Amino acid sequence: MNWRGRQHDVVSSERWPSPASDLARDQIPSWRPWRPGAAFAVGVGLLIVIAAAAIANSLWEHSTLATTDGRLGLAAASLIVALAILLSVTAFLYLSSRERWTRREAAFKTDLLNLRARLDRAELFFAAEHQIVLSFSDPDAVPETDGDPGLIFPGAGAEEILVFGSWLAPDMAEAVEKRFSMLRARGESFRITVTALSGRHLEIDGRPVSGRAVLRIRDVSGDRLDAIRLDEARAKTEKDLKSVRALLDALPNPAWARDDKGKLTWVNAAYARSVEARDQTVAAESGAELLERPTREASADALASGSIWRGRAPAVAAGERRVFDIVEAPSGGASVGLAVDLSEIESLRAALDRETQAHAQTLDQLSTAVAIFDRSKRLVFHNAAYRQLWALDQAWLEQIPTDSEILDTLRAARLLPEQADYRIWKANLLSAYQSIETDEQAWYLPDGRTLRIVVNPNPQGGVTYLFDDVTERFQLESRFNALTRVQGETLDALKEGVAVFGSDGRMKLCNPAFAEMWTLAAEQLDDAPHIDRVARLCAPAFSDEAAWDEIRTVVAGLQDQRTGFERRLARTDNSVLDCAAAPLPDGATLLTFIDATAGVNVEKALTERNQALIDAEKLRNDFVHHVSYELRSPLTNIIGFIQLLGDAAVGPLNAKQREYAGYVMKSSSALLAIINDILDLASIDADAMELTLEEVDIAQTIRAAAEGVQDRLDESNLTLRVLVDDAIGSFGADGKRIRQILFNLLSNAIGFSTAGQTVDLVATRRQGEVEFKVSDRGRGIPPDVIDHVFDRFRTHTSGSRHRGVGLGLSIVRSFVELHGGHISIESVPGQGASVTCVFPAQGVKLDLIEAAQEK
Numbered sequence: 001m002n003w004r005g006r007q008h009d010v011v012s013s014e015r016w017p018s019p020a021s022d023l024a025r026d027q028i029p030s031w032r033p034w035r036p037g038a039a040f041a042v043g044v045g046l047l048i049v050i051a052a053a054a055i056a057n058s059l060w061e062h063s064t065l066a067t068t069d070g071r072l073g074l075a076a077a078s079l080i081v082a083l084a085i086l087l088s089v090t091a092f093l094y095l096s097s098r099e100r101w102t103r104r105e106a107a108f109k110t111d112l113l114n115l116r117a118r119l120d121r122a123e124l125f126f127a128a129e130h131q132i133v134l135s136f137s138d139p140d141a142v143p144e145t146d147g148d149p150g151l152i153f154p155g156a157g158a159e160e161i162l163v164f165g166s167w168l169a170p171d172m173a174e175a176v177e178k179r180f181s182m183l184r185a186r187g188e189s190f191r192i193t194v195t196a197l198s199g200r201h202l203e204i205d206g207r208p209v210s211g212r213a214v215l216r217i218r219d220v221s222g223d224r225l226d227a228i229r230l231d232e233a234r235a236k237t238e239k240d241l242k243s244v245r246a247l248l249d250a251l252p253n254p255a256w257a258r259d260d261k262g263k264l265t266w267v268n269a270a271y272a273r274s275v276e277a278r279d280q281t282v283a284a285e286s287g288a289e290l291l292e293r294p295t296r297e298a299s300a301d302a303l304a305s306g307s308i309w310r311g312r313a314p315a316v317a318a319g320e321r322r323v324f325d326i327v328e329a330p331s332g333g334a335s336v337g338l339a340v341d342l343s344e345i346e347s348l349r350a351a352l353d354r355e356t357q358a359h360a361q362t363l364d365q366l367s368t369a370v371a372i373f374d375r376s377k378r379l380v381f382h383n384a385a386y387r388q389l390w391a392l393d394q395a396w397l398e399q400i401p402t403d404s405e406i407l408d409t410l411r412a413a414r415l416l417p418e419q420a421d422y423r424i425w426k427a428n429l430l431s432a433y434q435s436i437e438t439d440e441q442a443w444y445l446p447d448g449r450t451l452r453i454v455v456n457p458n459p460q461g462g463v464t465y466l467f468d469d470v471t472e473r474f475q476l477e478s479r480f481n482a483l484t485r486v487q488g489e490t491l492d493a494l495k496e497g498v499a500v501f502g503s504d505g506r507m508k509l510c511n512p513a514f515a516e517m518w519t520l521a522a523e524q525l526d527d528a529p530h531i532d533r534v535a536r537l538c539a540p541a542f543s544d545e546a547a548w549d550e551i552r553t554v555v556a557g558l559q560d561q562r563t564g565f566e567r568r569l570a571r572t573d574n575s576v577l578d579c580a581a582a583p584l585p586d587g588a589t590l591l592t593f594i595d596a597t598a599g600v601n602v603e604k605a606l607t608e609r610n611q612a613l614i615d616a617e618k619l620r621n622d623f624v625h626h627v628s629y630e631l632r633s634p635l636t637n638i639i640g641f642i643q644l645l646g647d648a649a650v651g652p653l654n655a656k657q658r659e660y661a662g663y664v665m666k667s668s669s670a671l672l673a674i675i676n677d678i679l680d681l682a683s684i685d686a687d688a689m690e691l692t693l694e695e696v697d698i699a700q701t702i703r704a705a706a707e708g709v710q711d712r713l714d715e716s717n718l719t720l721r722v723l724v725d726d727a728i729g730s731f732g733a734d735g736k737r738i739r740q741i742l743f744n745l746l747s748n749a750i751g752f753s754t755a756g757q758t759v760d761l762v763a764t765r766r767q768g769e770v771e772f773k774v775s776d777r778g779r780g781i782p783p784d785v786i787d788h789v790f791d792r793f794r795t796h797t798s799g800s801r802h803r804g805v806g807l808g809l810s811i812v813r814s815f816v817e818l819h820g821g822h823i824s825i826e827s828v829p830g831q832g833a834s835v836t837c838v839f840p841a842q843g844v845k846l847d848l849i850e851a852a853q854e855k
Helices: 003-012 019-025 034-062 070-128 158-162 170-186 223-250 269-274 280-286 293-304 343-365 384-390 403-412 422-434 471-493 512-517 531-538 545-556 597-645 655-685 698-708 710-716 735-751 808-818 846-854
Strands: 131-136 144-147 190-195 201-209 212-219 255-258 264-267 309-317 320-331 334-341 369-373 379-382 439-444 450-457 463-469 497-501 507-510 565-570 576-583 589-595 694-697 719-724 730-733 758-766 769-775 822-828 832-840
Touching (some): 131 158, 144 158, 170 190, 255 269, 264 280, 293 309, 293 334, 320 343, 422 450, 531 545, 545 565, 545 589, 597 655, 694 698, 698 719, 698 735, 735 769, 735 832, 808 832
Antiparallel strands (some): 131 212, 201 212, 255 334, 369 379, 450 463, 497 589, 565 576, 576 589, 694 730, 758 769, 822 832
């Protein structure tokens, strides 16, 4: 619909034409011929009446009824007259209605001409302004557009215009969109002035017209634009004034405004409270003054000269005497003022001074060195630790030196870190005065100290230095880190599985051996699993719930006393682990798992082998003991009969027989000695050997042993040299066993000696011990054999003519140890050997005898 149609709709809504249309009706020539038409209508009516009368008369004359009844003729005549009257009235009404319709048609034509004139003027006025109009008959229909769409942007259609964000700033587009939605939804009118992205100033006017939503956008310029700008400036000024007054109302300080005569025109809420007025309006209208007269007069004098007045004066505020810092300034013939209450500030200043003093005293007691510099880089505070740290003179520091001067002094004393470029380093350090971030550094001084430096910029300007001597801490930390690394490497290198659980039952660390031992992936242990989860992960290899419950109790249970824990775990894969738990000082628990499978298997094998050896040894001992006893009886008989054969009373023997009898006698004696040795060893092994303790004369015992081997010495062409002090005395022992010991030692030395050599037997007493030493000059004992010379049934001829069953030295060691002594052997291959037996000189103690028997 175009603008012409809209104007027509608006005017057509009027019910009746205006009086001007009636006046115009008389001036239209088409209304004048109404009288001839009326005369024609009357004439037609009369003709109809005459015709009706003639017809009636004819009917009357020819009707047979006319002769018979005169009343019918009268009725016909009445009917004709009535019809004539009806026709006349009808003609008259027709002529009257036609005249009325003709006048109304003339009025409509006049209104149409007026509306066309108004439409032409409206189109002229509409075209006179740069604008565009959108009309909405239905919210969902496309709007009808009139005007210049290029006002928005070239080629813009209705849909593009309604996308306000395409040609308005986001905030303006949002405001227009909101108001436009209210217009279409509720019919609310609006008017708003906006600035398009193209820079044009536009006025958007929206209002409902005859059930339609009409949106008009026009360009404003010239006086209209100036008026809009002035209106905006006025609105902004009022808004700013309200904001300033709202801000002043929010202030706790009294504020006021006066006119050119000094009368109060406005006060803030704090002023009203200070003068104890009900509200601000009452305070301003009543002229309640906060300041005293001298203060107001001094302010008025300054304002009269156009200058700002500042001063400090007392005043009574809310019933209390307070001191205010007052500022009053002229403003366009009027004045505004503000009073700041200094009472609380003075109180805070005093409290701040006390706090500063307390702070300084506290800092002076700290071991951390503190130095504070102001914005001019001068020292304004330092504590005792600062002076002691740098060994600076107190008098010099009281002169307030600069930061740069102090750094130069410390550099001269070689108390600063060595730098390649001192000036750059110093400039970087002093750049903290322009920084807002705290800087932390570590200084390694030439004297070996390590300092932690914190440079903290002060909010009011300047910096604060904090110096901490962390030499000891760095050393401890370095040692701790090294120890931690060593422990970590040690744990990782261990074959034993190690895991540490915290007091909350979660794993803190474990070594690779633990994961490998329980077949756990690294990602399963990365999130510090709980002991319950570890138990579930390890269940495929070991599912004993009772054992895990015990481990779980040690790790995460609430116990009155934390104790250790040891248990052997037999897993499903036939492996055996020794598990041990140890509480740690920090509340954690250390679990160790050692693979004892090999040890258990070896232990089991050794146990079985040891039992077999015990059984075999028992069988052997029983066999040897039994056989020895069975052999001893017939051998004794043999020796007895041989001795009888050598007796002359039995009968003489020839020389050959006596020779053979001597051989038999010698062999039987040797066999009897072997059997006796075997029986002695069997008795010692069965703990049945008992010593017959007595005072043994050392010299006599040696002579008896020497006589026993004299025949062997003669046969081997050897010399026995005995070295013994006549005053050596005696000692407590079993004399028979001592002689047997010396006899075996001498026999062994004779057996490993060659003809012409000498065998030495030396007896000495020293430091509460009696020592017997037998030495030979034979071939000696090889190093690989010397450790086995005391083993039973082990004999080593070493190329000599000595033969034996290997029991001599074994019996010697057993008898010596049974006496509580000890035996040792020394040998140099090719130079002989020496065997030394040491006995306690005070006699054999019972406990030593028992210990020897146990061995």
